[in-house]
Amino acid sequence: MRFMVAFAIVSSLALPLVASVEAQTRLPRTSPAERNTDAINRRIQQDQRILGVEQDIQSKSNQIRQNVERDRLFAPRYLPPMPRTGCGRGRVC
Numbered sequence: 001m002r003f004m005v006a007f008a009i010v011s012s013l014a015l016p017l018v019a020s021v022e023a024q025t026r027l028p029r030t031s032p033a034e035r036n037t038d039a040i041n042r043r044i045q046q047d048q049r050i051l052g053v054e055q056d057i058q059s060k061s062n063q064i065r066q067n068v069e070r071d072r073l074f075a076p077r078y079l080p081p082m083p084r085t086g087c088g089r090g091r092v093c
Contacts, residue, residue: 030038
C-alpha cells in the first residue's frame with residue numbers, strides 16, 4: 001500500500017514535467033500569414049538569384065562582343081601577294 005501511495009505521488013510529480021518537456025520540443029504551427037510571407041520571401045530570393053545569373057550572362061556577352069570588335073579593329077589587313085620577278089606562270093620568257 002505504501003508503495004502504491006509513493007508511486008502515485010512520484011507519478012503525479014513526474015507526469016507534468018514530462019508533458020512540459022514534450023510541449024517545449026514541438027514547434028508551434030505557422031499561421032497562414034507567416035506561410036504567405038515565407039513564400040513571398042522565397043520568390044524574392046529566387047528572383048534575385050535569377051537576376052544575378054542574367055547579369056553574369058549579360059556581362060560575359062558584352063565582354064565577348066568587345067573582344068570581337070577589338071579583333072576586327074586590329075585585325076591584319078589583307079595584302080595582295082607581291083608579284084615575283086621573272087616569268088609568271090604560263091608565260092614564256
